Amino acid sequence: MPEHSFKLNGEQVTVDIEDDVRLLWVLRDVLGVTGPKYGCGIGVCQACTSHLNGKAFNPCSVRVTDVGPDDEVTTIEGLPATVGRELHPMQEAWLARDVAQCGYCQPGQIMAAVAKVKQARAAGREIGDVDLDEIRNICRCGTYHRIREAIREAADNF
DSSP: OOEEEEEETTEEEEEEOOTTSBHHHIIIIISOOOSSOOSOSSSSSOTTOEEETTEEEOGGGSBGGGSOTTOEEEOTTTTGGGTTSSSOHHHHHHHHTTOOSSOTTHHHHHHHHHHHHHHHHHTTSOOOHHHHHHOOOOOTTOOHHHHHHHHHHHHTOO
16 A cells, blocks of 8 residues: 655654545544544535644545645644643633533634634734634534634634
8 A cells, every 4th residue: 555644743654545545534543533523524514624734624625645744734632732732722712611512523613713813813913703704614513602702712822
């Protein structure tokens, strides 16, 4: 089988797997990283949202062959290390605002929120309603109001 290498949560990893296997399955089934959740498999629900080179992406829609040795994949498990803390400020805000109910979508929600805050900052502005409206992760429990509050709270802390 072909070998594929990339950085995962700060460490170089190599897997022997067919080229067309989706990265989500490599993360979950081969590498044991279960934070990114399987929801739809076509990038709609965004439960698997992670970061590729600092930007939000859906590993269910990316083949492992499309990720190279210099690419960095960050999942919810590696998010705290990006700020050198036990929890990322976005995770702390999630807890403070009691966002999660079932929790299934929360890793993807948090990863999308962090990427959106960084995107707004890179554009030289604070996160606003337009930015929050662009986050399309699906939450079956409907905690969207608390999600938005947590994002606004955390945006001031990282």
